[in-house]
Amino acid sequence: MAETAGRVRAALSGLDGRLEGLVDAGLRRARARKAPWWVVDAVFLAAAVVDAVLDLSGATTTEITLSLVAAGALVLRRRFPVLTFALTMPGLFIGSGVVAASIALFTLGERTSRRWLMLLAAVVQFVGFSGFVVGPPQQLDEIVVSTVYALIFALGPLAIGMLVRTRAVLVDRIAELRASRAEERRRGAEIALSRERALLAREMHDVVSHQVTLIAVQAGGMQMAGRDDREREFARTIRQLCVVTLQELREMVQVLRASGGTDREMAPQPLLGDLDRLIGASGLETSVAVDLPDTLSQPVQRAVYRFVQEGLTNVRKHAPGASVRISGRLHREQVLVDVVNGPPRAERLELPGSGLGLIGLGERASLLGGRLESGPQPGDGFALHLRLPVEHVPPEVAVGAPPRG
Numbered sequence: 001m002a003e004t005a006g007r008v009r010a011a012l013s014g015l016d017g018r019l020e021g022l023v024d025a026g027l028r029r030a031r032a033r034k035a036p037w038w039v040v041d042a043v044f045l046a047a048a049v050v051d052a053v054l055d056l057s058g059a060t061t062t063e064i065t066l067s068l069v070a071a072g073a074l075v076l077r078r079r080f081p082v083l084t085f086a087l088t089m090p091g092l093f094i095g096s097g098v099v100a101a102s103i104a105l106f107t108l109g110e111r112t113s114r115r116w117l118m119l120l121a122a123v124v125q126f127v128g129f130s131g132f133v134v135g136p137p138q139q140l141d142e143i144v145v146s147t148v149y150a151l152i153f154a155l156g157p158l159a160i161g162m163l164v165r166t167r168a169v170l171v172d173r174i175a176e177l178r179a180s181r182a183e184e185r186r187r188g189a190e191i192a193l194s195r196e197r198a199l200l201a202r203e204m205h206d207v208v209s210h211q212v213t214l215i216a217v218q219a220g221g222m223q224m225a226g227r228d229d230r231e232r233e234f235a236r237t238i239r240q241l242c243v244v245t246l247q248e249l250r251e252m253v254q255v256l257r258a259s260g261g262t263d264r265e266m267a268p269q270p271l272l273g274d275l276d277r278l279i280g281a282s283g284l285e286t287s288v289a290v291d292l293p294d295t296l297s298q299p300v301q302r303a304v305y306r307f308v309q310e311g312l313t314n315v316r317k318h319a320p321g322a323s324v325r326i327s328g329r330l331h332r333e334q335v336l337v338d339v340v341n342g343p344p345r346a347e348r349l350e351l352p353g354s355g356l357g358l359i360g361l362g363e364r365a366s367l368l369g370g371r372l373e374s375g376p377q378p379g380d381g382f383a384l385h386l387r388l389p390v391e392h393v394p395p396e397v398a399v400g401a402p403p404r405g
Contacts, residue, residue, distance in 0.1 A: 037078070045074050048100035055096035063095040070097030070104075077107040085121055092128040101125060102157045109161025113346075118158055126154035176317070201253045208249060216242035271301040275308060279326065282312045290328035292335065300388055303364050304328065304337050307372075307386045310361055311339030319382065321345030335370075335388040343380035361386070 048071035055067070070091025077084040085104040091097025108121050130150035219239035226232035270278070272292055279286055292304065308326060315324055322344050328337040362372040370388035377383050 041074070041078070044077075044103045045071065048074055048097070048103060051099035052091070052096050059096070065095075066091040067095035067097050067100075070095065070100035074100060074103055077104060078111070081107045081111045082117065089124060089128065092125070098129075098153070101128065102153060105154070106157035106161040109158040110165045111161075113165075118162075122154045122158050125158075126150045129153045180317075212242050212245050212249065216246070270305045271298060272296070272304060274305060278305065278309055279312070282316070282324075284312060284315060285323040286326055287323070288326045290326060290337075292328045292330065292337075296335065296390070299368060300335060300390075303361075303368055303370075303388060304335065304386065306364065307337055307361055307384070308339060310358070311341075311384045314358075314382070314384075315339075315341045319344040322381070330390060333390045335386070335390055337386040337388075338383065340377060340383040341381055342377075358384075 049068070052064075052067035052071050059067070068091075070088040073084045073087035076087075081104070085101075085108050088097050088101040088104040092101040105121055105125050109118055112118065127150075130146050216239050219235045219242060223232050223235035223239060226235055272290075272294060275288075275290060279288060294301075296304075311326075312324065315322055319341050322341040324342075325340045326338070328335070330336070358372070358374060365372045365386060365388060368388050370386065373385040373387070375383060
């Protein structure tokens, strides 16, 4: 008996695994082959029309008309979800527009983020399905059944629509997060490679160049003190080869120090003059008041640029649609730069972040003798503050744009 029970359990477990595999395969295929939008709309419209037509017997002309209008209104659901919902309500209260009203409520939850509007629509849907408008049930069991069904039809489509919208937003945010992490990994690899090349450049400069220089000096002395022309010619050849080798070493050292991880020299790094292009490309509503001279040292200018860049990136990720205020000035031998954003104007989903961006900015500021401060602002805003000591370079070698206002 125990052996038979074990076989039955094993068979059921195997069947459960096969069924689960079939369902997973079907879901993967459905996600990979997403139906076109017009096919989905055609199915919704056909279901609403069938619902209206099945209840034609015994219906008045007004009821038939309102039911068909409710079904036809679904054609507008993607562009005008609120209007579509409003057009289906007469069919729900008077005619036979149950399916059309449910699809319209689902669309409202999928395509709008105004909570008060969704709550109002759910209440209207509840009243329409409960039958209170036409006439309340007389028996207690009928009241309970009507209320339960009304809650299901009022909250179910709305919840499914909100779930679909949330999933779409999450997919976009996760894709953005993956791209951001891939970019961070790529930058980390470039930084590691750049450090290795800088170390190699220092070794070549401090050791190899020094030794080749000594060889050239010794060859020069041998050329001057040679006993015959053959020895002097031999020494001159060695000295010339040393000079050529030193020149090639200098070029190799320059390439290694300028390399950013590719087989060619790194492009010029952005400075203060590139802020306008960065801010314009962000697509955010920004107010800019940056008044910093182009005589600041290039490390300071690059730090300011990267600080603003990271601030704008954080606003796009964590406060979509928020307005941003960017300011920069000199005060008591310090460079003060602030990036302050207001509350988000679009829906925000809190996703985990690596935090490496702010950590990297803090390390850059510390290396330059400054500091980075960040924190929330009243009204669900956020602020970043960069403080760096002033480092000027002579005007004749300054690189960048004229002072910005």
